[in-house]
Amino acid sequence: TPDGECALLPEKGLCRENFTRYHWDKELGDCKQFNYSGCAGNANNFGTKEECHKFCKAKSTYLKLWKKVWDAMQSWISRGYS
Numbered sequence: 001t002p003d004g005e006c007a008l009l010p011e012k013g014l015c016r017e018n019f020t021r022y023h024w025d026k027e028l029g030d031c032k033q034f035n036y037s038g039c040a041g042n043a044n045n046f047g048t049k050e051e052c053h054k055f056c057k058a059k060s061t062y063l064k065l066w067k068k069v070w071d072a073m074q075s076w077i078s079r080g081y082s
Helices: 049-076
Strands: 019-025 030-036
Touching: 019 049, 030 049
Parallel strands: none
Antiparallel strands: 019 030
16 A cells, blocks of 8 residues: 555554554554554554654655645546646
8 A cells, every 4th residue: 555554553463562552543643552562563563652653644644645636637637638
């Protein structure tokens, strides 16, 4: 997906530890806390909320802007401008 790792659902992982981590919630448009076991999981896993915001919020903002540009271009094309 265009969102890459930020679109992945949080995965607790396979180990037995219990670490507080943060993941990007695409629907919410913000970072949420989750419990991570310490191993495996996926890339939507950040040590701090700030780190999560820095990576995924910037990416999300860029993708929203790009979608607006794309939609505008499609609108022009559908009206015969190209």
